[in-house]
Amino acid sequence: MLQGIPFLLLLLVLDWTGGYPFANYDVSVRESVYNLDVERTISKRNLKCNVDEYLTEENICCKRCENGSVKVSDCTKNMPNTSCTPCTDGKDYIDHPNALTKCRLCRSCDPQHGFEVAENCTIFQNRKCRCKKGFFCHPTQGCEKHCEPCNKCENDIIVKECTQDTDTVCGAKLNWIFPAVIGTSVAILVVVGIGIGVWLYKRGRKRDGFEGGHEKLNEPRRETVSLIHSCADIDLDAHVVDIVEEMTLPEVKKFVRKHNILQPTIDQIIQENAYDSSEQKIHLFLGWYQQNGMKGAYAMLINGLRDMKLCTVADKIEQKMEVVISNSQKNSLSHVTAAEESNVPSGDIEL
Known part of the structure; x- marks a missing residue:
């Protein structure tokens, strides 16, 4: 009982003095450390680095490592450059500026x-x-x-x-019905084709002056010749206006461009005849015709228009040229007939 009295007295003294003597000291130290950490944190947040830099724990902006390398150590106040090391070729890589410490492993193509x-x-x-x-x-x-x-x-x-x-x-597997249908269709088409061919042959012979196996008397025999071959070497200079009349300006430009007339030449012709689309078409066509020459020009024109899906235009031009060739052949035939009549001996003329 008496042994606990000194302990009670000690508690009364501590209570009267306000606690332990070093309590206030510890509180002030803790507050100082806390305030210092807050100041460092605020300072670190306020510091802004460039895009190619990163912020270290020491509150320093260090330059990022370039593509293909990673960081070994941060820069310091005494060593301003970041220490970087390259990745291993064929094993790992880095495809962007970084502050990483390890490269990325390469993908495996299994x-x-x-x-x-x-x-x-x-x-x-x-x-x-x-x-x-x-x-x-x-x-x-x-x-x-x-x-x-x-x-x-x-x-x-x-x-x-x-x-x-x-x-x-x-694709779907073919059965026996489909080939049979195809074979029958092909046979029918062959028979129809032969029939049309025979009909066209007979019609052509009648048109050329044969009827019933005998040549018609007093009628000149004419050979059926392809219009394109007839006009193969015809001079188109006299028919340029008639030809381009059936074509629009964009169609003429597309045709001559497709047949090796350079764009600067096209632009120059358009500029020289800026306010007359008809003249533009004529000079564009003449430019192509002069470059190509007479030989095969008509066939190139018709076939070229058909390749450009301008079949209607080609048909109209062919119709015009057919009239020209037909008139030319009639004139030639009349000249020959007149020449033959002028050569008939006078004794053979009936009185």
Whole structure:
């Protein structure tokens, strides 16, 4: 009982003095440390680095490592440059400025998953993979992990081969009915074609002066010749206006451009005849005709218009030229007939 009295007295003294003597000291130290940390944090937040820099724990802006390398150590006040080391070529890479300490591992193009290497891995870029032959990348599922094997047509009828992005398209298996229908149709077409050919042949012989196997008397025999071949070397200078009259300016420009008239030449002709589209068409056509020459020019014109899907224009020009050739042949025939009549001996003339 008496032994606990000193302990009670000690408690009364501490209570009267306001606690432990070092309590106030500890509180002030803790407050100072806290205020210092707050000031450092605020200072660190206010410091802004450039885009190509990063902020270290020491509150210093250090330059980021360039592509293909990573950080070994931060810069310091005494050493202003960041220490960087390159990645290992073919093993890892970094494709952007960074403050990392490790490079990224290169991707593996696993053949068992249907991949092959498209581009090798370097320290600056990752390895690029693609689907190897016999595999394709599914358009909806993608091919990050694996490629899909191409479909194999059981009937060996392939409509479209397998590509990097599309699967094989197989055709339907033909049965015996379809070939029979095709064979019958072909036979019918052959018979009809022969019939049309015979009819055209007989019609041509009648038109050329044959009827019933005998040549008509007192009628000149004419040979059926293709209009294009008849006009193969005709001089188109006299018919330029009639020809371009059936064509629009864009059609003329497209035709001459397709037949090796350079664009600067076209622009010059258009500029020289700026306010007259008819003159523009005429001079554009003459420019082509002079460059090409007379030989084969008409055939090139008609065939070129048909290749450009301007069949109606080609037909109209052919009709005009057919009239020209027909009139020319009639004039030639009348000259020959007149010459023959002038050479008849006078004794043969009936009185």
